[in-house]
Amino acid sequence: xxxxxxxxLALITTLKMAGITTIILMLIGTPLAWYxxxxxxxxxVFIEALVALPLVLPPTVxxxxxxxxxxxxxxxxxxxxxxxxxQLAFSFSAIVIGSxxxxxxxxxxxxxxxxxxxxxxxxxxxxxLGASAFDRFFTIVLPITKASFITAASLGFAHTxxxxxxxxMIGGNIPGETRVLSIALFDHxxxxxxxxxxxxxxxxxxxxxxxxxxxxxxxxxxxxxxxTKKQTESKRFS
Amino acid sequence: xxxxxxxxxxxxxxxxxxxxxxxxxxxxxxxNLDAKPLRIAxxxxxxxxxxxxxxxxxxxxxEFIKPLLITASSGTLFLQIQHGASFDLFLSADSERPQLLxxxxxxxxxxxxxxxxxxxxxxxxxxxxTTDLLTALKSNKQRLAIANPKIAPYxxxxxxxxxxxxxxxxxxxxxxxxxxxxxxxxxxxxxxxNLGIVSNSQLVLNNLKGVLIPPDLHQPxxxxxxxxxxxxxxxxxxxxxQFLMSEKSQQFIAQSGYAKxxxxxxxxxGEVKGEVNTHE
Amino acid sequence: xxxxxxxxxxxxxDFSLSIDEEVSLTGITGIFGHSGSGKSTLLKVIAGLEKHAxxxxxxxDLHETDVLLASEAKIFVAPQQRNIGLVFQNSRLxxxxxxxxxxxxxxxxxxxxxxNKSLDFTExxxxxxxxxxxxxxxxxxxxGEQQRVALxxxxxxEPRLLxxxxxxxxLDDKNKILMLTLLTKVQKQLNLPMLYVSHSLAEIQQLAxxxxxxxxxxxxxxxxxxxxxxxxxTNNEILHQTSLSLTVKEHLVEYGLTSLAxxxxxxxxxxxxxxxxxxxxxTNVRCIIAASDISVTLHEPSESSIVNHxxxxxxxxxxxxxxxxxxxxxxxxxxxxxxxxxxxxxxxxIVEQKVFIQFKANSVRTLC
Numbered sequence: 001x002x003x004x005x006x007x008x009l010a011l012i013t014t015l016k017m018a019g020i021t022t023i024i025l026m027l028i029g030t031p032l033a034w035y036x037x038x039x040x041x042x043x044x045v046f047i048e049a050l051v052a053l054p055l056v057l058p059p060t061v062x063x064x065x066x067x068x069x070x071x072x073x074x075x076x077x078x079x080x081x082x083x084x085x086x087q088l089a090f091s092f093s094a095i096v097i098g099s100x101x102x103x104x105x106x107x108x109x110x111x112x113x114x115x116x117x118x119x120x121x122x123x124x125x126x127x128x129l130g131a132s133a134f135d136r137f138f139t140i141v142l143p144i145t146k147a148s149f150i151t152a153a154s155l156g157f158a159h160t161x162x163x164x165x166x167x168x169m170i171g172g173n174i175p176g177e178t179r180v181l182s183i184a185l186f187d188h189x190x191x192x193x194x195x196x197x198x199x200x201x202x203x204x205x206x207x208x209x210x211x212x213x214x215x216x217x218x219x220x221x222x223x224x225x226x227x228t229k230k231q232t233e234s235k236r237f238s
Numbered sequence: 239x240x241x242x243x244x245x246x247x248x249x250x251x252x253x254x255x256x257x258x259x260x261x262x263x264x265x266x267x268x269x270n271l272d273a274k275p276l277r278i279a280x281x282x283x284x285x286x287x288x289x290x291x292x293x294x295x296x297x298x299x300x301e302f303i304k305p306l307l308i309t310a311s312s313g314t315l316f317l318q319i320q321h322g323a324s325f326d327l328f329l330s331a332d333s334e335r336p337q338l339l340x341x342x343x344x345x346x347x348x349x350x351x352x353x354x355x356x357x358x359x360x361x362x363x364x365x366x367x368t369t370d371l372l373t374a375l376k377s378n379k380q381r382l383a384i385a386n387p388k389i390a391p392y393x394x395x396x397x398x399x400x401x402x403x404x405x406x407x408x409x410x411x412x413x414x415x416x417x418x419x420x421x422x423x424x425x426x427x428x429x430x431x432n433l434g435i436v437s438n439s440q441l442v443l444n445n446l447k448g449v450l451i452p453p454d455l456h457q458p459x460x461x462x463x464x465x466x467x468x469x470x471x472x473x474x475x476x477x478x479x480q481f482l483m484s485e486k487s488q489q490f491i492a493q494s495g496y497a498k499x500x501x502x503x504x505x506x507x508g509e510v511k512g513e514v515n516t517h518e
Numbered sequence: 519x520x521x522x523x524x525x526x527x528x529x530x531x532d533f534s535l536s537i538d539e540e541v542s543l544t545g546i547t548g549i550f551g552h553s554g555s556g557k558s559t560l561l562k563v564i565a566g567l568e569k570h571a572x573x574x575x576x577x578x579d580l581h582e583t584d585v586l587l588a589s590e591a592k593i594f595v596a597p598q599q600r601n602i603g604l605v606f607q608n609s610r611l612x613x614x615x616x617x618x619x620x621x622x623x624x625x626x627x628x629x630x631x632x633x634n635k636s637l638d639f640t641e642x643x644x645x646x647x648x649x650x651x652x653x654x655x656x657x658x659x660x661x662g663e664q665q666r667v668a669l670x671x672x673x674x675x676e677p678r679l680l681x682x683x684x685x686x687x688x689l690d691d692k693n694k695i696l697m698l699t700l701l702t703k704v705q706k707q708l709n710l711p712m713l714y715v716s717h718s719l720a721e722i723q724q725l726a727x728x729x730x731x732x733x734x735x736x737x738x739x740x741x742x743x744x745x746x747x748x749x750x751x752t753n754n755e756i757l758h759q760t761s762l763s764l765t766v767k768e769h770l771v772e773y774g775l776t777s778l779a780x781x782x783x784x785x786x787x788x789x790x791x792x793x794x795x796x797x798x799x800x801t802n803v804r805c806i807i808a809a810s811d812i813s814v815t816l817h818e819p820s821e822s823s824i825v826n827h828x829x830x831x832x833x834x835x836x837x838x839x840x841x842x843x844x845x846x847x848x849x850x851x852x853x854x855x856x857x858x859x860x861x862x863x864x865x866x867x868i869v870e871q872k873v874f875i876q877f878k879a880n881s882v883r884t885l886c
Binding site for chain 3: 122124126127128129130131132135140143144
Binding site for chain 1: 313381383386388389413414415416417421424425428429430431
């Protein structure tokens, strides 16, 4: 990419933020999605609504409240300061936390749907064959819902890369720490540097299209298997 | 059938009420020139001051109807004007954008003028600054919030001030840069950063007290206006500008936290300096 | 000889199950009931898949008692720890694994206690006739094949008890017969106790030596299969029928008949290829004769095309609406006969009377 050094730094910062956010999201999103898929009580709708909140809330709203919470005035910011000696607001950690919250539904929802579709039948059968809960997860759930895991991770990553509103509020535009591509893009536009703005924008558009195409390709129903079964059945009856 | 009729009646009633409450109808009686109110695009940081100014103006013989204010960042408004927004006046927070509008023939060259000069102030939301400016800045070993010098006029001036105080090199890596002075104020207010260089008008508006940064430490923050050529209300627009530039209005503006116009102009006359381009 | 002591309760809004029974774990025990009787729920409780069960559940062996559930002591053994297998109504094969991998899944996780000799993989594969299917993917199998794989998979996990929840209901008749034959063979060869749930009494009759009957969440009958079926008959809970387990005397191939021994008499039934071929497994035949297929005569029929006539004594006489349910004992075996009240009156039938019962060879029904 033919870009100036600050934008390269912004790209690296963006990839770091999106990478770490995605890993955290997969680690906390998977049990959350599992819990929601298996939960039957009425509380389920409430938690689902909370998880889905970032989908409808303007990112600036989330950013606004996070800015307050992360500042030393409020408890979360204070706790962080005590624990790490660093200030939470306007730090890399802050934008990671913000991105985790903001991209949560993009990871949880596909996983929840996949787990629900999987149902209990196969898991009960596995249990009756001696498989423990962890065993069942890694030998049955994961292999069967593989595509959804990839989708969830990809969506979480892509969504975080495109993150603007939240990072704008809680980032502080610090090069190498919180100045991500979307912010860099905005700066270029405001400074009338359209050439550079185009470079960043077009790159983001292209990479997003490529990533999304991969996701949709992965999630196509497995045509080859169905054909084989039909062929076998028709042979049987002929 | 009755239901449909009912609905039609209610719709008519609603439309009628809307028309009645329109300033158009109310104001029609008092002015016989250009019956429509002015559409003024005003930068966010000046908007509260302008609103107050208009409220306080009690003179009956208005040569303009109470205008419609459209508030946004200077950049946003500028873009909108470039793409055909139908404003009559543009009150920017800088001088670059009005300049660009005149050179691209979207505004009247002879209408371009400075209506206010920005005043910087150093402020802390955590506790009042009791020392002088230099001491306060030197003793702060943590971060400082300023507006982004590349894109915001107040930021550019803040950078200049720091440079003139020999503190830029020290602070360069410790800055929290807001996209505009509004965000800088918000960031400083959150206390997530100890100190911020904000616009004094923001402090005055919120009854807060900071340390004024002497205007001679930086290029004047010229906030300029232009009358747009697309305007069909230029008579009224001119009247408004006259009002804004009047002694009384200018005094109010200065009291609202902007620099005194006269002081600045003295300085400019004294030292002939060229316009500095933000395109660095 | 182990047994399963069940003292459990399950409560739902619209249904409740309450069982207090000691079920002996020998051979195949059938669990019969209509829809909603609670039979699948009971199986789930035993398997450990029913979270709302309260009470006590334990397997009692000669030497020890293995507690699976004890609500008061907050003991609940997870299904994967119980060493109990379950064959479901739908095969539930793992779609991402081949047939062989499915089979190995259970085998890998077996709990081989006390150094017992493990089951031989190939032996089970041959027994369940899956030799040619090992490399296939699950989607390529027919319904019958899938259930065989499910059975083999459960067996290879070497459970100490195998539960079967209506395993044949999704199969066509031909595959049902195959599976029934297979299950009988498997049970004998591995000496594995089974609990077999079904709403089809005919299936259970074919397989089980004991029968547990459930109705509205409670046990109504438990005991030897033939006895229970006879109880159900006399209680009018099922269609009147006689349930028999007889040995083969000989095969009359040229007449297409098989002769079953009944004391010093015989019963003729249609020749069944499978029985003829598989002499070892089928020296004993299970069959049912519907009470409506048997008729009574006072004198020995001489020139009749009906092949079966047995001599016996009327031991009971139960009016049932406009019909009479007779119990006739022939050579120690009770037979149930439905006749019209009119005929009973016409023939002046009474208890202790010596009569002959008649039924065609075709009336002797067996599933295998």
